Amino acid sequence: GAGVSQSPRYKVAKRGQDVALRCDPISGHVSLFWYQQALGQGPEFLTYFQNEAQLDKSGLPSDRFFAERPEGSVSTLKIQRTQQEDSAVYLCASSLKSPGLAGGRSYNEQFFGPGTRLTVL
């Protein structure tokens, strides 16, 4: 399909392990976002890319979290030395244009992937 895909869909890690979560955005989408969604909560912003540039990482909870999008398409969210509080669903979203190109009033919908459910034991 042509939607946002994420892998793996489920990941179980032992506390202290490193994990890498992958996002394949819709082809041609400029903007890519990562969100963390705890059980029963809404998604919380982690970081934002415009093409390969990481323009906002204000939502990353600690320096154990790292994201990259080296060629402006696929993105990887890496979590080092996982902790139990990292257990959540990690959602990736992409949108066609950046805010500047879309114009401030464009709704510029974000399309979400199915998420990766991370469980840290």
Add this chain to the structure above:
Amino acid sequence: GQNIDQPTEMTATEGAIVQINCTYQTSGFNGLFWYQQHAGEAPTFLSYNVLDGLEEKGRFSSFLSRSKGYSYLLLKELQMKDSASYLCAVRDAYSGAGSYQLTFGKGTKLSVIP
């Protein structure tokens, strides 16, 4: 920053109408979104409001009052498949490429009963 409030749970009967409210307090505003999220699935876009008033799209309508910091999502002719969480999200005012994130409420879990 943003603070977004919506009811945690609601129950409604198949065929009825339900209104899900959302209030927000924000330092900036550039649009309000409603998303639907079925359990274990990705959020899917329902509606967008940036100007005051009502936007209608089939069985779903969304209303915005910027002066009151208030929005609602109206679902008509409820169907069992409408049982899901409904997420209200506010987008910061655009002031540069870094401030484009959506801030979500905790979601309203809607249960549609026969």
